[in-house]
Amino acid sequence: MSAPRTFRIAAIPADGVGAEVVAAGRAVLDALAQSSGGAWTFDWTEFPWGCGYYEKTGRMMDEDGLKILEGFDAIYFGAVGWPSVPDHVSLWGLRLRICQNFDQWANVRPVHFHPGVTSPLRKADDTALDWVVVRENSEGEYAGLGGRNLSGRGPGNEVALQTSLFTERGCERIIRFAFDLARTRPRRKVSSVTKSNAQQYGMVLWDEVFARVAEDYPDVETESVLVDAMSAKFVLHPEELSVVVASNLNADILSDLGSALAGSLGLAASANLNPQRRFPSMFEPVHGSAPDIAGLGLANPIGAIGSAALMLDHFGLADEAARVRKAIERTTASGVLTRDVGGTAGTDEVVAAVIEHLA
Missing domain, CATH: 3.40.718.10 (Isopropylmalate Dehydrogenase)
Structure with a gap:
């Protein structure tokens, strides 16, 4: 032995x-x-x-x-x-x-x-629901860049800067991970989540990388959804979800919402x-x-x-x-x-x- x-x-x-x-x-x-x-x-x-x-x-x-x-x-x-x-x-x-x-x-x-756990979501009573949130875990909004300045000017004058970091390499590796995961699931679909209408630099880069990577996975469905719309979709149309990929902060929040919906x-x-x-x-x-x-x-x-x-x-x-x-x-x-x-x-x-x- x-x-x-x-x-x-x-x-x-x-x-x-x-x-x-x-x-x-x-x-x-x-x-x-x-x-x-x-x-x-x-x-x-x-x-x-x-x-x-x-x-x-x-x-x-x-x-x-x-x-x-x-x-x-x-x-x-x-x-x-x-x-x-x-x-x-x-x-x-x-x-x-x-x-x-x-x-x-x-x-x-x-x-x-x-089974046996009551969901606050009525749709869960008669609809099979199961998805996974893939969160970029190394940069984005939790990169730790920024600082607090100007406190020496007196009360009420301090400024805090919290800088998000989006690299092409970081975006691509997590997006490819999501596509590879989608290929192992019953429904081959990846939903990308950003707020690129308001955050026109980092999240536009994310959107562009997502579109480019998607070309390498013609067998996988795709959609790009703004984070506020995706929050609503988690509640109203969760049966459309399979793999949801998002930045550090957005995926952190959305995954908690998903878990709350599960019970x-x-x-x-x-x-x-x-x-x-x-x-x-x-x-x-x-x-x-x-x-x-x-x-x-x-x-x-x-x-x-x-x-x-x-x-x-x-x-x-x-x-x-x-x-x-x-x-x-x-x-x-x-x-x-x-x-x-x-x-x-x-x-x-x-x-x-x-x-x-x-x-």
């Missing part, structure tokens, strides 16, 4: 309910590994980074944290943020530091409607990918740290478990990823739901049900 394939995973629970949902996902993955017959396993290393670490050290992660993480096959992340630390400090000090330095330029956020942000999974695999990719639920329910065992672990399935896909374990997704479906369909989606189950109950349904 050959030696088991071992995946080295860096676990960063970070803040609030992050600890609970990362533990939930780990339990599901370890149960799956145990059923592999020794074919593969996980080697976990957990790091205490986050707002609590910041309050002790003045840093969100170790100074050499990126160097440490480079040696792992993937990163499994919880949630970042706590009331005692400004959000821009916590986000830029940990999550964005990892994403940007590891060039995790493709953020994949599926919008999936689970809860607690259901939403995501993958921050470095497709070239020069650096480890990071997998995390979309929801925040939820300080109001942290430590109470009420957090919805479905987003984190779905993110674990995306990690399995990344490792080439497509059948195992499908097993996890099927177990999630069976769990929600059986009525084992947390409070955010109308149920009464706690985090541990959902985890136990998912593991039971892995068989």
Whole structure:
């Protein structure tokens, strides 16, 4: 018998309910590994980074944290943020530091409607809805360019500049990623989202690159939609969507809207990918740290478990990823739901049900 394939995973629970949902996902993955017959396993290393670490050290992660993480096959992340630390400090000090330095330029956020979960969208009652938001994750509105100036002129005179960055290379690689993903889906369609009527430089460049790349994919339907119109389309005509590709900010907002339509942000999974695999990719639920329910065992672990399935896909374990997704479906369909989606189950109950349904 050959030696088991071992995946080295860096676990960063970070803040609030992050600890609970990362533990939930780990339990599901370890149960799956145990059923592999020794074919593969996980080697976990957990790091205490986050707002609590910041309050002790003045840093969100170790100074050499990126160097440490480079040696792992993937990163499994919880949630970042706590009331005692400004959000821009916590986000830029940990999550964005990892994403940007590891060039995790493709953020994949599926919008999936689970059986047994009531959607606020009436159309979901009798229409099959399922799409994925592809978010440019390295530049755009979150490039971190700009500054605050002229404060020396006295109160009321300070100026803040926040500059978006759009490069032809950055636009092309995320748009091609979206087209390649569309070729794997039942409906081969890519919807590009910009606001190029008002943002006449960066987003016009995006539009031009999208039109050029589309010529290489004659088998894929395309449309270009302004972000305000796409927000309406998410609600009014979501059945027309398959792959939605957008800039960092626009895709961030639209994916949250999609998850809310599916029932809860607690259901939403995501993958921050470095497709070239020069650096480890990071997998995390979309929801925040939820300080109001942290430590109470009420957090919805479905987003984190779905993110674990995306990690399995990344490792080439497509059948195992499908097993996890099927177990999630069976769990929600059986009525084992947390409070955010109308149920009464706690985090541990959902985890136990998912593991039971892995068989």
